[in-house]
Amino acid sequence: MAAEPLPELAAVHWRPRVDTQRLQRTDALWTATTIALVEPLAVPVTLAAFAHAWVIPELYAQRGANVVRPKRSRAPVEAEARSVGLLGDLVGHEARELHAGTGLVLERGRLGAWLVGPAGALLVRPGGRRVLCYCVGVNDPELPSGDRIAHLLLALRSDERGFATVANLAFSGARWRVRRRLAAATRPALDAGAAAARLLDTRATP
């Protein structure tokens, strides 16, 4: 069919008339332009966004795990032993064993299961999936570690919500994220805390 050219073509007279070959060329050129202009930007931006989304929570989780990182005590060995003896009098057999293996004391509260260390505490929320990491301690660097824990434990037992208010929150997030940042020797404590937290009623917390 020999059609009459569109009269509107006069308004775009500089444009070459489209045919199959020109369509293919245009298509290829468009794709090449897209790759040349968009992809080089999209790939690094995507990678940067992914890294950002991964690295930032990891850094915070490390900060959270640090609150219970084992540190060398400045106190004499005798004082350490004496303080651990007193701490042992305050907790049950299960908590004593966990402390001996991990350095943390498990304490069941109304807000969740607490794992108390000399300079901080982890709160495993009921259900066991979420953890809040608190930096809290007593301001006397010469105190032996057992006493430092006992200080926190007694404060926690007298006012759990007040304890969580006084403490500084270092991280809040998934338990697995904190666990992988803990020292290997400390991980069983978090596992025990999660087991205890799973038994707590999520609706019963204040």
Place this chain on the structure above:
Amino acid sequence: MARLIRMDQTGHTTVAEWRADDPEAIEAAVRAFREELDRGYFAMVSTGEGQAEQVRELPVDADLVILRLPISGG
């Protein structure tokens, strides 16, 4: 024998000991208790499993009173 102990750099120190039928020992314990509170210590008494209470007067009938320092966010 009831004890008032202070958590300190030695692990802990027994500040006072008393028996309910010994008024002199109680009086000495109350005096020591107040001195420690004046120094900034808090007195804690266990009130059951996983529970403790801060006291401002020496509970004479308690077996163990523990003195602790204030805590703070790190």
